[in-house]
Amino acid sequence: MVRIPITGIGVVAPGAIGVEAYRSLLASGKSAAADVDRFDTSGMSAHQAALVSDFRPKDFIAPMKMRRMNALSRFGVSAARLAIEDCGGTLPSDTGVAIGTAFGPVQTSVEYMREYVERGAALAPPQLFAESVANAPGSHIAIEWGLRGFNVTITQRESSVLAAAMFAATQIVKGTASAALIGGVEEINEMLFSVLDRIGALARADNGLSEAARPFDPRRNGVLLGEGGAMLVAGAGTRKPYGWLAGFGIARDTTASVSDWGHDSASVVTAMQAAILDAELSIGDIDAVYASANGSRRGDEVEARALEQMFDGPAVIATKQVCGEYAAGGALPLVAALLAVDEGRFRNVLVSSVSAGGGIVCAIVTREER
Numbered sequence: 001m002v003r004i005p006i007t008g009i010g011v012v013a014p015g016a017i018g019v020e021a022y023r024s025l026l027a028s029g030k031s032a033a034a035d036v037d038r039f040d041t042s043g044m045s046a047h048q049a050a051l052v053s054d055f056r057p058k059d060f061i062a063p064m065k066m067r068r069m070n071a072l073s074r075f076g077v078s079a080a081r082l083a084i085e086d087c088g089g090t091l092p093s094d095t096g097v098a099i100g101t102a103f104g105p106v107q108t109s110v111e112y113m114r115e116y117v118e119r120g121a122a123l124a125p126p127q128l129f130a131e132s133v134a135n136a137p138g139s140h141i142a143i144e145w146g147l148r149g150f151n152v153t154i155t156q157r158e159s160s161v162l163a164a165a166m167f168a169a170t171q172i173v174k175g176t177a178s179a180a181l182i183g184g185v186e187e188i189n190e191m192l193f194s195v196l197d198r199i200g201a202l203a204r205a206d207n208g209l210s211e212a213a214r215p216f217d218p219r220r221n222g223v224l225l226g227e228g229g230a231m232l233v234a235g236a237g238t239r240k241p242y243g244w245l246a247g248f249g250i251a252r253d254t255t256a257s258v259s260d261w262g263h264d265s266a267s268v269v270t271a272m273q274a275a276i277l278d279a280e281l282s283i284g285d286i287d288a289v290y291a292s293a294n295g296s297r298r299g300d301e302v303e304a305r306a307l308e309q310m311f312d313g314p315a316v317i318a319t320k321q322v323c324g325e326y327a328a329g330g331a332l333p334l335v336a337a338l339l340a341v342d343e344g345r346f347r348n349v350l351v352s353s354v355s356a357g358g359g360i361v362c363a364i365v366t367r368e369e370r
Contacts, residue, residue, distance in 0.1 A: 001278050002173045003244035003369055006338055007237030008087025010079040010183075013228040013332060014050035014323045018082060022332070023339050025322060031212065032323050033224055039190035046202035048211050049188050050226035050324035068127060069140060070108045072101070075229030076137030076185045077144060079328070083181065084145065087237025095236065096149030096177040097138045098168035100160025100184040102326040104134035104153075107189035137185050137229075149177035158292055158299075159353040160184060161331040162361035165232075166248040172235050179236035184329020185229040193225060199259075203295055213325070215293035215318035216300050223294045226324020230331035232338075243341035246348075247281070247364040249274025253302070256358030261298040268306035271360040272350060279348070279364040286314050286364075287346040290337040292354040293318040294325040303354050315346075334363065341367040 009019040015032030016022035025032065032050040041047045052075070057066055060078035069077065076099065084091060112128040130136065135153035142151050150171055154163045161184040168180035196202050203222040205211045213224035234245065251271035255262030276283060289307060293300045307316060319336045320327075328335075330353060337349045344367070351363045 001169065001247050003246045003366065004169050004172055004234050005241035005244050006232050006234055007239045007241050008083040008233030009242060009335055009338065010082025010086060010231045011328070011335060012052060012055055012075050012079045013230065013328055014052055014226055017055055019086060022335065026319065026336055026339065031321055032226070033212065036193070038188070039193070044194065044197045045204040046197045046211060046222070048224065049193065050224060050327060051188060052228045070105055070131040070136070071187045072105055072185045073131060073137045073140045075187070076183070076231065077140050079183060079229035079231040080141045080181055083231040083233050086239065087233040088239040089237045091145060091147060091233070091236050092178050093146060094149045094177050095147045095179040095181060096168055096171055097142050097147060097151045097181045098164035099138045099153045100164040100329040100331070101134055101153065101155055101186055102157050102160055102329060103186065103192055104155060105132050105136065106192050107187060108132045110191050141181060147181070149180070156359045157355040157357055158294070158325065158330055159355040159359045159361040161329050161334060162351065162353045162363050163359070165245065165334065165363060166250065166361060168234060169245050169248065180234045181231050182234055183229065183231035184331035186227050186326040186329045188225050188227040196225070201296070213295035213321040215291065215295050215321055216304055220295040220297060220300060223296055224321065224324040226327025228323070228328045230328035230335055242338040243365045243367050244369060245363060246366045247275045247277070247279025249278060249362045251360045253358040253360060256356065258357055261296065261302055261354065261356050262358055263302055265302050265305035265309060268303055268354055268360055269309050271362045272306065272310055272352065275350060275362040275364050279366065281348055281364065283310065285348050286311065286350050288315040288317060288340065288349045290333045290349060290351045291316055291318045292352045294320045299354055299356065303352060337365045341365055
């Protein structure tokens, strides 16, 4: 694949507003998890999440525009502004927008339906309805900067952002767009948290262990939820690239159920191999793997077996204990890989995303233009 430069990064993450703040958070190794104070978790098994704090959307969005946006759109537009400022240039009008989100506007949908039931269809706020669709953040971004290229939003759980990045990269290579904004958004709300807690998906205190995500750890018992937004500028800008998107691979684990991981590690291997082949590299060229691991029992297990089958030597790095799963729609591990390449720690990195439901997307990030 033609290598595509990433020249701008914008981050609105738990414990980090801005790319340099996120770089510092990663270097500290500290988790952004804290007790949830947004809603009551008494009666639940889990009580912590990685929430975005100290975020002032009015620093990035005009007040009248901000009134029409829900939290997801505010995360997306703010991260996009940071990314565009970071890239050092303006975006061409044919720039596309590709966003991933695991669950989308759950809170807005709940609020709209409550108004619909209590007040009737005629009095339900149309503003809430407009924000109750998953592609609202991408639409706001395109309108704000006059971007007339493709505009897609992908919802594929943990693989949402890498699937969006693959689509955008393909369009740039085909010449249908000269640049793209790529990223993700996610929001923590009571409905999502309580449902995932009820089915036992969230990390919890157990057998003397504190509540925490423990990727690849034999003691792991669930994921830590995270939120926020992150956007990347691909193919435009004047800043020295953080790195290049060099290849993608996709596969499906047909043994997975609709809401859980399967056990076919060979399908994960297939996606990893396809990404390496697409980047015109060999397995020995991969210096590190930024793993999908999030502390889930089945998800971590199938990915671990695939890594054992594929590699012997590269560093394996799991970042989701820092900002949680689904944070920024799952974009933050990709950002972390780009920062590691930018810092010269690695030459070629494989980023893995293995979804509940069976979707698998892998990407190669490199520091070499060719």
